[in-house]
Amino acid sequence: MVAPRRLRGLTGQEKREPNDMASDRPANAELTKWDPVFTRRITNLVGPIVRRYFRAEVRGLASMPPAGGALVVSNHSGGMFTPDVMIFAPEFYDKFGYDRPLYTLAHYGVFLGNVGDWLRRSGVIEASRENAAAALRSGGVVLVFPGGDYDAYRPTVTGNVIDFNGRTGYIRTAIETGVPIVPMVSIGGQETQLFLARGDSIARLLGLTRARMEILPLSVGFPFGMSVIFPPNLPLPAKIVMRVLDPIDVVAEFGSDPDIEAVDLHVRAVMQAALDELAAERRFPVLG
Template sequence: MEVRPGDLEALDPEFLRRHAGWLTQVLHTWFRADIQGMEHLPSSPFVGVGNHSGGVMIPDTLVWVGAYHTSGRQPPMVVLAHDGMFDAYPRPLARALSKLSAIRARKELALEALRRGYAVQVYPGGDHDACRSFSRRNEIVFAGRKGYVELAREAGVPIVPVVCVGGHEALIILSEGAGLARKLGLDRRFRLKTFPLSLSLPWGLWLGPLPGYVPLPTKIQVRVLPPIFPEGEDIDAIDARVRASMQRAADELAKERRFPWIG
């Protein structure tokens, strides 16, 4: 059977071992990464739930995943990613991302990964979150999506909230363009909920998904929170508890930020 980019079988631990270190060093140096709370991570499979920012490049996700992969922690981690990363990106890049732990955002794949002993990192907000406007840069935006709770409950594993602040200062998103995305039918054709208007280097003002950009050297802070066990409450209540804990942490981190692009 052919192994496609985004399949579990496309993971390559040796490729990850060779390249995660230098890639993480570059990212952590450019973004002056500050990683907090790693002691809260379980040593057995879990669902990591995070917020992510910065449009197509999601630099805070890369900073966090790099920190995990180079920490020497167990279990190994995979990251759920949009189909566009595997189907629209150049084939060599899609293959490389697959080898570095990205898999397609499918429930059956996530469950299989958890059963095989992986941690699974998810970003429920999708492009609603990654493309929210700059004025909402410190908000936790899941857009009503709660599948991560069902995933953790079905697999019998805890939820670990992972809060990132700073990634949305790598470029400036002026408007999410959700209404325009609906009018263009992007949800039906490409599973895209936004069509953002952004300001970035080197493109300046740009409408729609960026083909990549030069991120501003913002400081990215990541805080891992204590696990939440998805038992004893309904899904709505657990989701509300997770989001509330993440928003509190994001607000605390945001208060510390004075000059994110310098110092």
């Protein structure tokens, strides 16, 4: 799965823009494209390959609400070829079945040609407040990576740090749709190659932010060695472990008019503690 870029509805600009959440429509055009038969076919075909290659584990699925909408909030890892979704989705469907759709928010730039059609049919939807609200109110589970590409390209030396770059729109989404936030953490993705720097200062210097390119990441990997986004290196078979944490009912814990920054701090603190625990188990890079 290609890492989404900075997502303006749920993952960017929330501190400066008014909330323009969509109406209460139970569904929209994006959601109608989800095809459970196609999704089953893809997860059954690709899921086992990804799981074996990364020796992947998904822990704590019992913490997921058994039914209804939920906003799964995770750190994002692995650069351009992030494996997060194709590790989590097969395990999710194996437990809950294909009557409960899992939608993943992604940048509009990944929906190109036939690939875009395949992504939509498998539950990947363009990241917007309208689409997220519709998916959650329809009873679907929505997976969001608030850090976007800023997170997916974080340097390997800070690979086990939860940092959403100040993006808090996911909290407003959960409050306004009345669903719990389900934190999830992942470890190992930043070992699939050596991520050296995001290159965000260089991107600003070159004026790339005008084209919504906020980073110019530098990494080293196989088979091309040094890469500045391109050519894209293949991911090393690092062991990846994901862990689903207990749901957070924002209103119940913080009140009907919560301090958004305080909620974000709490969510990230819970995730950081869990990620630290996974890191403590890890004995060697890549090998796990």
